[in-house]
Amino acid sequence: MARTSGSHAKITGPKIQEAAQRLFARHGYAAVSMRQIATEVGVQVGALYNYTPDKQTLLVGLMTSHLEELLSAWGQEGAVATAAARLEQFTRFHIRFHKERPDAVFIAYMELRNLTPKNFETVEVLRRRYEGALEEILRSGVTEGAFAIADTKVATMGIIAMLTGLNTWFREDGRLSFDEVEDLYWGIVRNSVGLAG
Amino acid sequence: MARTSGSHAKITGPKIQEAAQRLFARHGYAAVSMRQIATEVGVQVGALYNYTPDKQTLLVGLMTSHLEELLSAWGQEGAVATAAARLEQFTRFHIRFHKERPDAVFIAYMELRNLTPKNFETVEVLRRRYEGALEEILRSGVTEGAFAIADTKVATMGIIAMLTGLNTWFREDGRLSFDEVEDLYWGIVRNSVGLAG
DNA sequence: TAGAAATAAGAACAATTGTTCAATTCCTGA
DNA sequence: TCAGGAATTGAACAATTGTTCTTATTTCTA
Numbered sequence: 001m002a003r004t005s006g007s008h009a010k011i012t013g014p015k016i017q018e019a020a021q022r023l024f025a026r027h028g029y030a031a032v033s034m035r036q037i038a039t040e041v042g043v044q045v046g047a048l049y050n051y052t053p054d055k056q057t058l059l060v061g062l063m064t065s066h067l068e069e070l071l072s073a074w075g076q077e078g079a080v081a082t083a084a085a086r087l088e089q090f091t092r093f094h095i096r097f098h099k100e101r102p103d104a105v106f107i108a109y110m111e112l113r114n115l116t117p118k119n120f121e122t123v124e125v126l127r128r129r130y131e132g133a134l135e136e137i138l139r140s141g142v143t144e145g146a147f148a149i150a151d152t153k154v155a156t157m158g159i160i161a162m163l164t165g166l167n168t169w170f171r172e173d174g175r176l177s178f179d180e181v182e183d184l185y186w187g188i189v190r191n192s193v194g195l196a197g
Numbered sequence: 198m199a200r201t202s203g204s205h206a207k208i209t210g211p212k213i214q215e216a217a218q219r220l221f222a223r224h225g226y227a228a229v230s231m232r233q234i235a236t237e238v239g240v241q242v243g244a245l246y247n248y249t250p251d252k253q254t255l256l257v258g259l260m261t262s263h264l265e266e267l268l269s270a271w272g273q274e275g276a277v278a279t280a281a282a283r284l285e286q287f288t289r290f291h292i293r294f295h296k297e298r299p300d301a302v303f304i305a306y307m308e309l310r311n312l313t314p315k316n317f318e319t320v321e322v323l324r325r326r327y328e329g330a331l332e333e334i335l336r337s338g339v340t341e342g343a344f345a346i347a348d349t350k351v352a353t354m355g356i357i358a359m360l361t362g363l364n365t366w367f368r369e370d371g372r373l374s375f376d377e378v379e380d381l382y383w384g385i386v387r388n389s390v391g392l393a394g
Numbered sequence: 395t396a397g398a399a400a401t402a403a404g405a406a407c408a409a410t411t412g413t414t415c416a417a418t419t420c421c422t423g424a
Numbered sequence: 425t426c427a428g429g430a431a432t433t434g435a436a437c438a439a440t441t442g443t444t445c446t447t448a449t450t451t452c453t454a
Contacts, residue, residue: 002448003401030228154381161362184351192389199418200431
C-alpha cells in the first residue's frame with residue numbers, strides 16, 4: 001500500500017494534533033506511543049513523520065498554540081472602565097476559556113517537565129505574558145485605590161492557581177451549573193482583592 | 198555475585214522509595230524506568246522486586262503515605278478557639294507542610310491518571326478527607342457569622358488550589374522569603390472569606 | 395493527460411521496557 | 425560455628441519504543 005484514497009494533509013494534520021492532545025491529556029506524554037496516536041488517527045506510524053519531526057515537537061506545538069490562543073482571545077476582549085470591572089472580566093474569561101479546553105490546559109500544566117530546556121523557555125515566556133495581564137489589572141486597581149492587595153505578584157499567582165484549579169474538580173453533572181460556579185468564583189476573587197460585595 | 202556486603206532491607210527499602218519519589222517527580226512516572234531507580238539506589242533492577250510487586254505499587258505507596266502523613270500532621274495541630282484562627286492555622290499549616298515535600302506533592306497531583314481505578318479511589322478518599330477538614334472550618338465560620346461565603350464546598354476547592362499552587366512558583370532565592378509569602382497568602386485567604394483585615 | 399508532488403504503507407532498526415528466576419553470597423540467631 | 429533465611433546479582437524474556445527509509449499510490453498542476 002501507499003498513499004490512500006482521500007488522504008490530505010489538511011485533514012490528517014489536524015487529526016494528528018487532536019489525537020495527540022487527547023491521548024497526552026489522558027495518559028501523559030511519556031505513556032503515549034507514536035503508534036497509539038497513529039491508530040487513533042487511522043494511519044500507520046510512519047505517516048506521522050510527514051507532520052512532525054519528532055514526538056517532542058508534537059508536544060511543544062500543542063502547548064504553544066494553546067497559550068497563543070489564550071493570549072489572542074484575551075486580547076480580543078473589549079475595554080472596560082474600572083479595574084474592578086476588568087478583574088471581573090478576566091476572572092470570567094479565564095474560567096470560561098479554560099473550561100472549553102480541558103485537555104490543552106492539562107497538558108500545558110502537566111507536561112512542562114517533558115520539554116527540552118529551550119522549548120520550556122518558549123512556553124514560559126507565553127505563560128508569563130498571560131500572568132502579566134492579570135498583574136497589570138491588579139496594579140491599576142491598587143493605583144485606583146479600589147483594591148487592597150499587599151503584593152500584586154503574589155496575588156496574581158494565587159488567583160490564577162485558584163481559577164485554573166476549577167478544571168480539576170468541576171463536573172457538568174454536578175451539584176452546581178457552570179454559571180453558578182463562575183459567579184461563586186468571581187465572588188471569591190472579588191473578596192480576595194478587598195473589593196466590597 | 199549475589200547478596201552484597203552490608204545490604205539490608207531497612208536501608209534499601211527507604212532508599213528505593215526516595216529514589217522513586219525523586220525520579221517520578223522530576224520526569225514523571227511513565228518516563229522513569231525501573232532500571233533508573235535501581236541505578237539511583239545503587240542496585241540491580243531485580244533487587245527492586247523484593248520491595249515492590251510492581252511499578253504501580255511503588256507509585257500508589259508514595260501517594261498514600263504522603264496523604265496519610267498530611268492527615269496525621271494536621272490531626273496533631275493544637276485546638277484553637279475561633280473559626281478565623283482555625284482558618285489561619287490551616288492556611289499556614291498547609292503551606293508549610295507542602296513546601297517541605299515538593300516531590301511528594303507533585304506526584305500526588307500529577308500522577309493520578311497513572312493509577313488503576315482501585316488505587317485511584319483509595320487516594321481520592323484520603324484527599325477528600327483532607328478537603329473535608331477545610332470545609333468544616335469554613336462551615337463553622339459561616340455558622341459563627343464570621344465568614345461571608347456563598348458556598349463552602351466551592352470555597353474549599355478554590356482555597357486549596359490557591360495554596361497548593363504556591364509550590365509551582367515559589368523559589369527560595371526569589372524576591373520574597375517564605376515567611377513573607379506565607380503572610381501574604383494568609384492575607385489573601387482572609388480576604389477571600391470576607392474577614393476584616 | 396502526462397509528469398511531478400504529495401501522502402501514506404509497511405518493513406526494519408537498535409534500544410529499552412517491566413518482570414521473572416535460578417544461582418550465589420551475606421548475615422543473624424541459637 | 426553453622427544452618428537457614430535474607431538480600432542481591434545477572435541473565436533472560438517477549439513486547440514495545442521512536443525513528444528512518446524505501447516503495448507505492450493518489451492527487452495536483454500545467
